[in-house]
Amino acid sequence: MKKLLSGNEAIARGAYEAGITVAAAYPGTPSTEILENIGPYEGIYAEWAPNEKVALEVAVGASISGARALAAMKHVGVNVAADPLFTVAYTGVNGGLVLVSADDPGLHSSQNEQDNRYYAKAAKVAMLEPSDSQEAKDFVLEAIRLSEEFDVPVLLRVTTRICHSKGLVEFGEKEEAGIKPYERNMGKYIATPANARKLHVSLEERLEKLEERSNSTPLNFIEWNDKKVGIITSGISYQYAKEVFGDSVSYLKLGMTFPLPRKMMAEFAKQVETLYVIEENEPYIEEAVKVLGFDCIGKDKIPGVFELNPDIIERSLLGTEKELLKPDRQMPGRPPVLCPGCPHRGLFFALSKKDAVVTSDIGCYTLGAAPPLNAADTCICMGASISAGHGFKKAMERNGRDGKVFAVIGDSTFFHSGLTGLMDVAYNKGNITVIIADNRITGMTGHQDNPGTGKTLKGEDTVALDIPKICKALGIEDVKVVNPLNLKEMRAAVNEAMKKEEPNVIVTQWPCALIKTEPQPKGYCQVNQDKCTQCYACMQIGCPAISKQDGKVIIDDTMCNGCELCTQLCAFKAIEKVGE
Amino acid sequence: MADVKNILFVGVGGQGIILTSKVLSTALVNAGYDVKMSEVHGMAQRGGSVTTQVRYGDKVYSPIIGKGQADIIVSFERMEAMRMLEYLKKDGVMVVNDHAIPSMPILTGAAEYPEGIIEELKGKVKTIVFKAADVARDLGNPRTQNIVLLGALVKAIGLESLDWDKAIEQEVKPQFVDINKKALQKGMELAG
Numbered sequence: 001m002k003k004l005l006s007g008n009e010a011i012a013r014g015a016y017e018a019g020i021t022v023a024a025a026y027p028g029t030p031s032t033e034i035l036e037n038i039g040p041y042e043g044i045y046a047e048w049a050p051n052e053k054v055a056l057e058v059a060v061g062a063s064i065s066g067a068r069a070l071a072a073m074k075h076v077g078v079n080v081a082a083d084p085l086f087t088v089a090y091t092g093v094n095g096g097l098v099l100v101s102a103d104d105p106g107l108h109s110s111q112n113e114q115d116n117r118y119y120a121k122a123a124k125v126a127m128l129e130p131s132d133s134q135e136a137k138d139f140v141l142e143a144i145r146l147s148e149e150f151d152v153p154v155l156l157r158v159t160t161r162i163c164h165s166k167g168l169v170e171f172g173e174k175e176e177a178g179i180k181p182y183e184r185n186m187g188k189y190i191a192t193p194a195n196a197r198k199l200h201v202s203l204e205e206r207l208e209k210l211e212e213r214s215n216s217t218p219l220n221f222i223e224w225n226d227k228k229v230g231i232i233t234s235g236i237s238y239q240y241a242k243e244v245f246g247d248s249v250s251y252l253k254l255g256m257t258f259p260l261p262r263k264m265m266a267e268f269a270k271q272v273e274t275l276y277v278i279e280e281n282e283p284y285i286e287e288a289v290k291v292l293g294f295d296c297i298g299k300d301k302i303p304g305v306f307e308l309n310p311d312i313i314e315r316s317l318l319g320t321e322k323e324l325l326k327p328d329r330q331m332p333g334r335p336p337v338l339c340p341g342c343p344h345r346g347l348f349f350a351l352s353k354k355d356a357v358v359t360s361d362i363g364c365y366t367l368g369a370a371p372p373l374n375a376a377d378t379c380i381c382m383g384a385s386i387s388a389g390h391g392f393k394k395a396m397e398r399n400g401r402d403g404k405v406f407a408v409i410g411d412s413t414f415f416h417s418g419l420t421g422l423m424d425v426a427y428n429k430g431n432i433t434v435i436i437a438d439n440r441i442t443g444m445t446g447h448q449d450n451p452g453t454g455k456t457l458k459g460e461d462t463v464a465l466d467i468p469k470i471c472k473a474l475g476i477e478d479v480k481v482v483n484p485l486n487l488k489e490m491r492a493a494v495n496e497a498m499k500k501e502e503p504n505v506i507v508t509q510w511p512c513a514l515i516k517t518e519p520q521p522k523g524y525c526q527v528n529q530d531k532c533t534q535c536y537a538c539m540q541i542g543c544p545a546i547s548k549q550d551g552k553v554i555i556d557d558t559m560c561n562g563c564e565l566c567t568q569l570c571a572f573k574a575i576e577k578v579g580e
Numbered sequence: 581m582a583d584v585k586n587i588l589f590v591g592v593g594g595q596g597i598i599l600t601s602k603v604l605s606t607a608l609v610n611a612g613y614d615v616k617m618s619e620v621h622g623m624a625q626r627g628g629s630v631t632t633q634v635r636y637g638d639k640v641y642s643p644i645i646g647k648g649q650a651d652i653i654v655s656f657e658r659m660e661a662m663r664m665l666e667y668l669k670k671d672g673v674m675v676v677n678d679h680a681i682p683s684m685p686i687l688t689g690a691a692e693y694p695e696g697i698i699e700e701l702k703g704k705v706k707t708i709v710f711k712a713a714d715v716a717r718d719l720g721n722p723r724t725q726n727i728v729l730l731g732a733l734v735k736a737i738g739l740e741s742l743d744w745d746k747a748i749e750q751e752v753k754p755q756f757v758d759i760n761k762k763a764l765q766k767g768m769e770l771a772g
């Protein structure tokens with residue numbers, strides 16, 4: 001049977017066929033749908049872990065116990081999971097272990113475009129790179145086999161265009177792997193210095209054997225055509241190269257990119273007149289080619305920033321300039337915005353009126369930094385709001401500068417990596433206000449459950465962790481819960497916090513406007529044009545349902561969620577609620 | 581790849597673009613084509629621009645297309661049509677929904693919604709203009725505007741012979757199958 005699957009759907013199918021029985025992930029674009037699609041398989045235990053380190057460690061434990069296991073995450077998630085990764089390379093596995101890293105060249109939805117192929121090299125784990133959905137599925141099975149045969153974890157490195165592109169996939173049979181026997185093996189699984197020294201030596205031996213395999217595996221193959229030009233490439237770049245050059249040039253297509261098949265690469269390089277290396281972002285393969293002593297055309301011509309496409313490759317390598325249809329003028333942008341009814345809007349509106357530093361974090365609420373709210377100073381990585389806010393304030397205190405610091409963090413981000421930061425604030429006598437924007441869901445990545453929602457990935461009921469209680473347990477005495485869409489309440493909490501001289505937490509609690517299972521406001525808001533003085537105070541909140549048309553303020557009834565934040569800003573009672 | 585056709589859908593999150601490209605891809609797969617479809621999500625529900633791309637032929641390599649390579653662009657919104665113009669082949673077709681969704685810079689007064697987009701498009705390239713929401717509302721469900729636009733695309737690219745009823749049955753919730761079949765027919769008629 002052939003089906004049109006996205007790379008992520010294909011990886012999920014691959015996990016099923018490979019007999020994987022434990023899978024864990026923390027959501028993150030473009031990786032999220034992998035676990036969402038594994039979830040429905042009854043034979044696989046699948047969970048949303050609170051962060052990527054936990055996800056990988058869950059998979060590591062499952063692997064040591066003898067089961068085939070998978071962890072999935074976006075590229076920056078691997079930074080969080082790097083600690084276990086580097087050591088599990090030493091210990092090796094029992095059941096096969098796959099770590100899926102979904103990179104995001106082009107930064108479609110990420111804070112950087114790091115190239116995680118270097119992780120395989122740095123951590124010394126094998127790496128496979130599929131170039132379409134079929135390979136995405138097949139390579140999960142290959143990864144599991146390699147992992148068990150060579151006693152190493154395998155990094156399955158994919159990119160946005162693999163994850164989110166659909167292609168036809170031929171299904172296979174499920175391997176009934178079950179669970180391997182487990183026996184205590186302290187020399188292998190207890191990474192003390194004495195053991196780890198031996199394990200490091202054994203890892204180098206395993207890598208040598210893996211390189212031999214890399215030179216012989218059908219995952220790396222040559223397509224001989226004319227030998228004037230040869231192209232070494234991997235992943236999605238292979239498809240782009242084929243699109244541009246078709247069968248007019250020869251290819252060395254790499255499916256296994258760590259260890260690289262150096263013998264095969266040298267063999268290929270020797271036989272072609274001109275060698276291109278086509279890869280997205282960093283010159284990972286190119287560097288290896290050059291170390292082998294071969295000249296090649298790569299990043300000197302092909303941009304190292306943003307994603308590639310056939311058009312860019314054609315232009316950079318062949319110099320073709322197409323004449324394009326051009327608009328006479330530039331269109332206004334369409335940046336993402338907080339949705340109508342979003343509870344974060346009330347919070348950031350209150351903060352926007354304060355002379356304070358706002359260290360923010362990653363999630364929908366990052367959009368509080370966008371116009372017209374403009375209410376944030378920083379966004380670095382998940383969890384940094386609290387710890388960087390703490391450091392910001394300590395620096396000011398120590399150097400005699402006055403100022404208030406608010407750290408804003410979402411509920412899922414707080415569970416991910418905010419707890420340790422908050423602990424630091426309490427322990428080290430910090431003096432900031434931490435605002436936990438609890439919209440009852442992991443919003444940005446499309447509504448995944450988290451430890452605060454009371455549901456698991458499989459849809460089962462479970463304990464819902466109590467954020468105010470956690471804050472208290474972490475040593476913060478002063479914890480307040482407010483409704484961010486009640487402006488009076490929200491402003492009062494922020495005003496009070498401005499004056500505080502000890503650490504405190506405000507939990508802004510209201511469900512994301514897109515959650516269908518939570519009660520949402522009924523009806524919608526409407527402007528009574530007789531009462532409206534066109535002062536435009538309501539437009540300061542940046543609600544996409546409110547627009548100005550020929551001077552009049554209009555609320556789009558199909559978009560309005562009825563949250564009534566705008567009505568609270570109208571001094572003339574000109575905004576009325578209808579249709580309740 | 582001369583025999584590969586490139587279609588680009590563009591619009592704003594929530595307009596049903598992903599479903600439209602799914603119905604199209606399913607019909608193409610059923611007809612035996614090699615198909616690749618690419619979408620970028622993440623920011624889609626947050627009011628940003630959304631594009632999906634469908635490529636089909638005997639053998640398709642790249643899931644995405646570059647500038648100047650689209651045979652047809654179907655734009656669900658006026659401003660987005662103009663934004664993506666560079667992606668259209670010079671002899672390509674622009675199917676555009678005559679509908680404006682102001683973006684935040686426009687709402688805040690930092691920019692104005694550009695006038696005269698349709699006229700400008702018509703001056704540059706073959707353009708088929710629709711008021712898909714009106715057509716869909718007349719059919720009885722404004723949410724079928726995406727399939728009305730799909731109908732126009734089908735006509736413009738000459739895929740009338742595919743089994744659209746079956747594709748709609750596969751991709752659309754049962755209670756909306758009939759209305760979507762009608763919407764597709766209507767779109768094909770109006771583009772004819």
Ligand SMILES: Cc1ncc(C[n+]2csc(CCOP(=O)(O)OP(=O)(O)O)c2C)c(N)n1
Nearest residue numbers: 028362363364365410411412413442443444
């Ligand atoms: C290390 C890391 N993992 C995952 C992500 C992807 N990511 C970005 S925002 C987000 C969810 C934020 O959810 P929450 O904190 O609840 O805020 P909301 O979007 O609901 O406002 C995730 C998972 C990331 N950017 N970095």
